[in-house]
Amino acid sequence: MKSRLSSGSLVYSTDSGRMCPDCRQPIAQCVCKAAPKRPTGDGIVRVSRETKGRAGKGVTLVRGLDLDDAALTALGKQLKTLCGSGGTVKDGVIEVQGDHCERLIEALKAKGFTVKRAGG
Incomplete structure (x- = not known):
């Protein structure tokens, strides 16, 4: 059985970005729905601090x-503006550079979310 990568299918295009390997359409316009779905949460927003895989940052x-x-x-x-730092949004997770747990918890509670501190 050949893997998708060895079959030579297109996975990225500079015009459209990531491509679905099955239907060869951009991920946003995928017709086979092979694009990964974000898991639905339980209604609780979890805020945590992590350094794993980030060279100690x-x-x-x-x-x-x-x-x-x-x-x-x-x-x-x-x-990110509230904390005065950089960051990104990847796979349904907001990453803010630095340790801003308490500040983010208060801001999210003010916006009406149910928030919990996760991790240590």
């Missing part, structure tokens, strides 16, 4: 937000 992670990609990106931008 800490980031604050916000998981469990049940928002679409545009709203998640907008919220990520607001939270």
